[in-house]
Amino acid sequence: MSVLSIADLHVDYRRRGRPTVQAVAGVSLSVEKGQILGLVGESGCGKSTLARAAVGLVAPSAGTVEFDGSPTTRLSRGTRPAHLLGLQMVFQNPYASLNPRRRVGAQIADGVGARSRTKVRADDPRVAAVLELVGLPTSAAGRYPHEFSGGQRQRLAIARVLAAEPSAVVLDEPLSSLDASAQAQIASLLVELKDKLSLAILLISHDLSVVRQVADVLAVMYLGRVVEVGPTEQIWSDPRHPYTQALIGAVPQPDGLGTLPTALPGEVPDPARPPSGCRFHPRCPEAIARCSVEQPDLTVLVPSGRKLGTSIDTPIGTARSAACWLRIDTEAR
Ligand SMILES: Nc1ncnc2c1ncn2[C@@H]1O[C@H](COP(=O)(O)OP(=O)(O)OP(=O)(O)O)[C@@H](O)[C@H]1O
Ligand code: SF4
Numbered sequence: 001m002s003v004l005s006i007a008d009l010h011v012d013y014r015r016r017g018r019p020t021v022q023a024v025a026g027v028s029l030s031v032e033k034g035q036i037l038g039l040v041g042e043s044g045c046g047k048s049t050l051a052r053a054a055v056g057l058v059a060p061s062a063g064t065v066e067f068d069g070s071p072t073t074r075l076s077r078g079t080r081p082a083h084l085l086g087l088q089m090v091f092q093n094p095y096a097s098l099n100p101r102r103r104v105g106a107q108i109a110d111g112v113g114a115r116s117r118t119k120v121r122a123d124d125p126r127v128a129a130v131l132e133l134v135g136l137p138t139s140a141a142g143r144y145p146h147e148f149s150g151g152q153r154q155r156l157a158i159a160r161v162l163a164a165e166p167s168a169v170v171l172d173e174p175l176s177s178l179d180a181s182a183q184a185q186i187a188s189l190l191v192e193l194k195d196k197l198s199l200a201i202l203l204i205s206h207d208l209s210v211v212r213q214v215a216d217v218l219a220v221m222y223l224g225r226v227v228e229v230g231p232t233e234q235i236w237s238d239p240r241h242p243y244t245q246a247l248i249g250a251v252p253q254p255d256g257l258g259t260l261p262t263a264l265p266g267e268v269p270d271p272a273r274p275p276s277g278c279r280f281h282p283r284c285p286e287a288i289a290r291c292s293v294e295q296p297d298l299t300v301l302v303p304s305g306r307k308l309g310t311s312i313d314t315p316i317g318t319a320r321s322a323a324c325w326l327r328i329d330t331e332a333r
C-alpha cells in the first residue's frame, strides 16, 4: 500500500486584482514504503507547492493527500495531528529545520520526545542513535548547527526529522545548496536510510542527474502537472514525453560525449495564464492540432516492445505513464 498518496491535487494561489496562479493543477502520485520517488522539473513548475501541500503546510484547492490512509489536508490552524509526526519534511535550507541558537542534541531530543510524548534529554541514547543513523559522531550533540559544514548541517536537518521516527519524508531540494561531493554523500545517505528504515521518500530536485542516481521512480513536472512517471532507468533510457526528452537531452553526459543540449523554444509560461490544451504545446516540437485544444491526462502506457493488450504487473502509481496525445493514441494500456 502507498504510504503517501496524492490524488488529483490542485493548489491555487489567489491574488487580489490579479489572475490566480494555478501552481499545482491536477497531480496524482503515490510513494510506497522503501521507495524514493524523484520529482523533477524547472523552476516555478510547482514542486515546492506540491511538497508543502503533501505534508499539510499548504491547503489544496481540490484533491486529496493521504498519509497512511488518513488525509493530511484538513488540518486546523497551527496544530498537527499526532499521526502526522510520521510524515516529515526537510527543506533546502537546513536552518529551516534547525534552530541556530540551540545545541544539536537538544533539538534532536525534542523530536524524540514528540514521538514518545515525554521529555527527552540530549544525552538520551536515542539521540546518539539518530546521529549515528545519519553518519555523525555522538559528540555532535554538544555543538551548535553553525559549527558544521553545509553537508553535515543537511545531515543534522535529516536527523532532526528522523528523531520523530517517520515512515515518509518529503525533501525539497535538499542537495541544491551543497557542493558536488556533499551532494553525492547526502544522496547515498538517503538511499541507505530508505533501505534501513523502509522509508517512503519524495525527493524534489531540479537536478535530473542527481535524482537519477537515487530515485527508484521518476516523476517529471511541467507547469503544475506531472507529464511522465515511471521507473527511473526506463525513463532515462527511453523518455516518452517530448518535455522529458528535452530535459534528459539537456543533462551533460559524464564522458563529455553524449547528446547536445536540447534547447526548447520560448520560456516556461506564466502559471496564472497557462496555455490551453496541453500546457506544453507552445514549446513542443511535436505538437499536433489537437494539442492546443484538449488537455492530455497522465495515462498508463504499454512498455516499449510489448504489444497493446499484453498483461502488465507493474502497480499503478509507478507504472510507465505519460500525458501526451502522441503516446496516448498509440501506446495507452
Ligand atoms: N505564495 C505565493 N503566491 C503566489 N504565487 C506563488 C506563491 N508561491 C509560489 N507561487 C508561484 O507558484 C508557482 C510554483 O511555485 P513553486 O515554488 O511551487 O515552484 P518550484 O517548482 O518549487 O520552483 P523552484 O524550483 O524555483 O523552487 C510559481 O509560478 C510561483 O511564482
Ligand atoms: S500532447 Fe502534444 S503538445 Fe503536449 S507533449 Fe504531446 S505532442 Fe507535445
Ligand SMILES: [Mg+2]
Residues within 6 Å of the ligand: 047, 048, 049, 172
Ligand atoms: Mg521550490
